[in-house]
Every structure is written in structure tokens, then in C-alpha cells.
Amino acid sequence: MSTTLEPEGDYDGVPSYRYDNTTGGSVLSHHRRWDELAATHDGFRSSVSHGFWVITNGPEIQRALQDWEAFSSKSVTALDPDPKFLWIPEMLDPPLHSRWRRLLGREFSPNAVAAREAEIRAVATGMIDRLSGSGGADVLDTFARRFPTQIFLRLMGLPEEELDVFLEWVHEILHLSYEQDPDRSRQLAAITAVSDYFQEQIALRRTAPKDDLLSRVMTWEIDGEPISDRDLHAFCVLMFNAGLDTVPIAVGWALYHFASHPGQRAAIVADPSLIPTAVEEILRVYSFVVPARKATRDVEVGGCPVKADEMVMLPLVVSNRDPERYANPTEVDLDRTTSNHIAFGSGPHRCLGSHLARLELNVAMQEWHRRIPDYRIAEGQDLEQTGNMYGLTSLRLEW
Numbered sequence: 001m002s003t004t005l006e007p008e009g010d011y012d013g014v015p016s017y018r019y020d021n022t023t024g025g026s027v028l029s030h031h032r033r034w035d036e037l038a039a040t041h042d043g044f045r046s047s048v049s050h051g052f053w054v055i056t057n058g059p060e061i062q063r064a065l066q067d068w069e070a071f072s073s074k075s076v077t078a079l080d081p082d083p084k085f086l087w088i089p090e091m092l093d094p095p096l097h098s099r100w101r102r103l104l105g106r107e108f109s110p111n112a113v114a115a116r117e118a119e120i121r122a123v124a125t126g127m128i129d130r131l132s133g134s135g136g137a138d139v140l141d142t143f144a145r146r147f148p149t150q151i152f153l154r155l156m157g158l159p160e161e162e163l164d165v166f167l168e169w170v171h172e173i174l175h176l177s178y179e180q181d182p183d184r185s186r187q188l189a190a191i192t193a194v195s196d197y198f199q200e201q202i203a204l205r206r207t208a209p210k211d212d213l214l215s216r217v218m219t220w221e222i223d224g225e226p227i228s229d230r231d232l233h234a235f236c237v238l239m240f241n242a243g244l245d246t247v248p249i250a251v252g253w254a255l256y257h258f259a260s261h262p263g264q265r266a267a268i269v270a271d272p273s274l275i276p277t278a279v280e281e282i283l284r285v286y287s288f289v290v291p292a293r294k295a296t297r298d299v300e301v302g303g304c305p306v307k308a309d310e311m312v313m314l315p316l317v318v319s320n321r322d323p324e325r326y327a328n329p330t331e332v333d334l335d336r337t338t339s340n341h342i343a344f345g346s347g348p349h350r351c352l353g354s355h356l357a358r359l360e361l362n363v364a365m366q367e368w369h370r371r372i373p374d375y376r377i378a379e380g381q382d383l384e385q386t387g388n389m390y391g392l393t394s395l396r397l398e399w
Contacts (some may be wrong), residue, residue: 015374016045017044020178022079027384028041031285034318040055041056042057042304043303046313049079050311053304055314055315058325060302061316064314071293073097074092075091078312082193101352104352107216108356115222116359121367124363124364126148126366128371129371131372135398136378136396140392144255149248156214157210157215169240194236214232228256245391246389250282251360253288256395258399259376259395261332269369272369277336279358285330285331287315287390289316290317291313295310317390319342326338375398
């Protein structure tokens with residue numbers, strides 16, 4: 001992917017480009033493009049599909065994320081302003097969103113997450129031990145995508161033997177480019193399959209509850225009313241996408257980074273107390289989530305005259321690699337003391353599962369480097385990253 005964008009003119013006095021962040025590219029090409037755009041623009045108009053605004057000013061991105069009254073979460077994907085499916089609680093605005101968050105907060109609190117550490121560590125060590133003697137592997141397929149996903153499946157009470165089907169659905173929902181799926185039909189088909197699957201799971205729990213999150217959510221009430229099957233579906237689809245995609249991407253970036261920075265890898269092997277800082281820096285430098293919001297009224301943000309009902313893309317990477325906030329912002333610094341990044345978002349929709357994600361990432365790095373301390377990127381592979389959610393497509397390591 002070239003980092004140069006050719007202007008198409010302007011739109012209400014703001015530069016217009018045919019920019020589509022869902023197109024894949026070479027490793028870190030998206031991050032570098034955002035760096036370049038942020039250095040020259042506060043915002044611009046993308047002419048892709050229906051058209052949408054893109055904000056490339058770090059403070060303005062954070063302001064928009066925190067202003068839920070002007071920037072609604074009823075749509076969170078710039079290319080899909082009128083989604084056919086609802087994700088709960090992500091696509092809810094306060095005060096209803098707040099009621100869901102209070103209930104779910106108990107399940108993802110620091111204490112609740114800490115209680116699962118032994119199980120999480122056992123899953124990680126088992127997978128890594130099976131890999132350690134192999135001499136190398138595509139670590140995304142064999143570890144990064146499977147370790148946190150298995151934890152999620154256990155949390156939700158879903159069958160682990162169906163993991164491969166789940167991962168395929170996630171790919172279709174979150175990682176197709178506009179060119180691959182211009183009418184979103186493949187995405188819609190995968191969302192429908194997930195919804196049908198959870199309809200079956202909900203019916204099973206209604207007759208035979210288990211000790212899992214889905215069964216517990218069924219017992220909750222919102223505003224004095226039991227949660228409907230429709231809302232349960234919306235909740236399950238969100239949990240499915242979040243649980244099977246975000247932490248795997250972060251684990252992949254962490255292994256890529258330490259494979260390509262042997263000095264830092266040696267430092268965390270020698271001193272594992274550096275790993276928590278390393279995890280925060282990986283999350284910051286390799287930020288991969290690109291949320292969007294739908295304007296509820298005419299509003300200006302990043303110099304863009306946004307009209308009501310228009311979509312606004314808010315790339316977290318711009319804020320997290322902002323030279324006004326961080327010295328050497330594109331570098332992982334194991335001695336950095338500032339950890340106020342927004343890799344988990346900002347405002348009322350900040351990631352509910354951040355405590356679980358942090359624990360999984362720390363455990364993954366601790367146990368991997370305890371068992372496979374010396375590894376490298378295998379030669380002869382073209383490292384590429386997906387669009388939309390910026391994860392690597394594959395990563396073969398040798399040890």
C-alpha cells in the first residue's frame with residue numbers, strides 16, 4: 001500500500017480522498033499512513049461508498065469518543081451507517097448503555113478476571129509446550145488466535161471443537177475489504193450465521209442453564225424487564241466478535257515486535273517485570289481498532305463540518321502515536337512511564353474487557369518467553385496486514 005493519497009478536490013472546503021482503511025497492505029503500512037495523514041491533516045473526507053469523515057487529530061478523536069450525545073454509537077462502522085444488526089452494549093447510547101455496563105461490569109471486574117488467572121495460564125502453557133519442540137510455526141494459527149479464543153469460549157460456555165468455524169465467521173465479519181465485499185453480503189451472511197447459532201444456544205440455555213456468562217445474562221433485568229431473546233442475540237454477536245478477534249490481533253503484534261527487536265526480547269526474558277510496560281507499549285504503538293460514530297446533529301470536529309447522520313471515522317492509532325503526547329511515539333519504549341493510551345477506546349464505550357485482555361496479553365508474553373525465549377521471523381514470507389482491524393494475516397516464526 002502506498003502511503004501517498006491523491007486528493008480528489010474538496011468537500012465543503014475540506015480535502016477529499018478516496019480512502020478505504022479496509023484494504024490490506026504490507027506490514028505496518030496502515031500505521032505509517034495514519035502517521036503521515038495526522039502530520040498534514042486534522043481531518044478529511046473519504047469518497048468511498050456513501051462517503052464519510054475521517055478525523056486525524058489526536059485530541060479531537062478523543063473528544064468525539066467522549067461526546068456520546070453528538071457522536072452516537074448506533075453505528076460503529078464507517079462503511080455501514082445503517083447496520084441491519086444491533087450489537088449490545090456497543091451500539092447503545094447512555095442511559096441504556098450504562099445499565100448494561102453496570103451489569104456486565106461485575107463479570108469483567110479486576111477481581112472477576114483475577115479469579116480466572118490460573119485457568120488462563122494453564123491454557124497458555126499447554127499450547128506453548130505443544131509448540132516449543134516444533135522448531136517453528138505460523139504462530140497466529142497455532143497460538144495467537146487460539147489461546148485467547150479458547151478462554152472466551154469457556155467464558156461463554158461454547159464448544160471448543162467448533163473454534164475453526166467461529167474464526168472463519170469472525171474473518172468474514174471484520175476483515176473483508178470494500179473490494180472483497182462491496183455490498184456487505186458476505187459480512188451479512190456471516191452475521192446471520194452467528195445470529196442463528198446463538199439463537200440455538202439461547203434456546204438450549206432456556207431449558208438447561210449452565211455455569212457460564214450466557215446463562216447468567218439470561219437472569220438479568222433491564223429497567224425491571226427480563227432481557228429479550230432479541231437483545232440476547234445482539235449481546236452474543238458483540239461478545240463473539242470482541243472475544244475472537246481483538247486479543248488475538250494484539251498477541252500477534254507482540255510476537256512480531258519481539259521477533260524483530262531481539263534486544264528488547266532479551267530484556268524482557270532477563271527481566272520479566274518489564275512485560276507489563278511492554279504490553280502497554282505494544283497496545284499503544286500497534287493500535288489496530290478504528291471505531292466510527294454517527295453524528296446526531298451538525299457538529300464540527302477536526303475542522304470537518306459534519307452533518308447530522310453522517311459517519312465519522314476515529315482511528316485510535318492517531319491518538320496513540322501522537323508526537324504531541326509521546327516522545328518517539330512510534331517506538332516501543334520499555335522504560336516509558338506514561339500509559340494514558342486509548343487503545344481500549346475512550347469515553348462511555350471504553351472496552352469492557354480491558355482487564356481480561358491485559359491479563360491474557362501479560363500471561364501470553366510471560367509464558368511464551370519463559371518457554372521459547374529465542375525466536376526469529378522466518379525468511380521467505382511476505383508479511384501483510386488486514387484492513388479494518390489491523391492484524392497480521394500470518395506470521396511464521398522459527399526457534
